[in-house]
Amino acid sequence: MADTDLQNEDRRQVCFIGLGVMGAPMAGHLATAGLQVAVYNRSRGKAEAWLRAHPGHSIVELRDARKMSTIISCVGNDQDLSDIYLGDEGLLAHLPAGALVIDHTTASADIARQLNSAAEARGIGFIDAPVSGGQQGAINGALTVMCGGQEPHFRQAQAIIEHYAKMARLLGPAGSGQLTKMANQIAIAGLIESLAESIHFATVAGLDEHAVIEVISKGAAQSWQMENRHDSMIRGDYEHGFAVDLMRKDLAICLDEARRNGAHLPVAALVDQFYGEVQQLGGGRWDTSSLLSRFSSRKD
Template sequence: MSTVAFIGLGVMGYPMAGHLARAGLSVRAYNRTDAKARAWTTEYGGSFHATPAEAAQGADLVLVCVGNDDDVRQVTVGEQGALSGMAAGSLLVDHTTASADLAEELDGACRAKGIGFIDAPVSGGQQGAENGALTVMCGGTEADFARAEATLGHYAKAVTLMGPAGSGQLTKMVNQICIAGLVQGLAEGLHFAEQAGLDQQRVIDVISKGAAGSWQMENRHKTMIADEYEHGFAVDWMRKDLGICLEQARRLQARLPVTALVDQFYGDVQAIGGGRWDTSSLLRRLRSLGRG
């Protein structure tokens, strides 16, 4: 994999593509807004292109990191989508958190053209992308995974094949289900500590050393205590992800009562203007209720 295309230079894609360029790969970039693509090539080199199809031409590997199912379809199988510019034998990797149905749909579309496919949603957020420390959950064949693994490793600390196409997306759903409960628990704990008159930082210093410790506690407690949420993974995107989880759960007849409840709580956060706040803003919701 010497020439790659990267489709989508948002808060995640921008640094991910940057790691590839710094590793010496030739990167052909596409972004919906030209200004972002121009800025990226100014910083990292490579080239930017007017359409996904143009960016994909001559690329051994095409990586996609956009917003949702419809966005993925537009930049892959839509008019001027990446597949129309990809050659047989190349490989498409989708890093978007999307539905398992879409992964299976893309897998079929790629196979029909002799192109490999991996669904590869990531965890670790903007910080993980910038630090090259993402966790990548993959679905696809062992042969395609073997071709992609080393390249994905340029911005990941762990790259794991979970099963056939769609398995990466299903694993990401498990990830988001677990995070939803953890963040709500952390928000409730900090709210309780505040109402009880405890020093919240000292509480975290103590309990983080025991069974209550988590990534969310380690990385979000300070900004939660300070009531600062203009950073991190947006509530709007979390609700999109949880919607995918809940729809899949209905199909599987899996019970997700806590996830469904936290999804409603995020709806409350959106209603008070927090759609772009970090997911840890569940504490802001509790504080708002307390003041009410």
């Protein structure tokens, strides 16, 4: 069955795998948009909770997803993806030709390329599509989606992604979405550390941190993090946002890829270690802006 044989009707039925803090609202937007959504989650409780919030849709087992033509996933890591998609029992060995797989997991470029190869071998389209925008962006349907894959598959994927994204862009062949997400995390790591050092300096210098940020955010020191995180940082409130544990997972992927492609990431590597100290302080689930806690924890 060729790609073109898949009726438009088929694309109205999708299988969404992974109902975490990101996946659940994303799948919800598809349901709200009128698509027929079959969900799967490793721990069934989350699937049931999602279904109660979106009656009229369905829960499937992975085995049942094999006959569907559109699969969307947002799971934990490379190993999860390997378990779901690869090997004799993996979905890519069973999906119909012409099917489309969109993976929103932040994972390695390597697994994206493996998934793509396995998909290509069976005439299945694959788009690696990690997102940024956090839980809030998922809930508001305002994610940024960084895609890797082939243009025709990307165009098909857009019709789905648009329900929860404010922007989606194809950045190159399979893996390019993941690589772009890595560039994103690399840019953030040292930026937050510098912001933390700046606020920490203002504190020990006896300045009013809010006044300082108000002034310096008008110029060359401005950043999204400065504008959106300074207030909670100054209050030492980190119970929100993007978790340190996830950031370290992502930075491990970045540093691993850099080991292969030869990129130099001295500050990203150092800040990754500092995040390890935040974990030690009990901050594994704190927002990434908690780099400041390394300093303030010592002030008592």
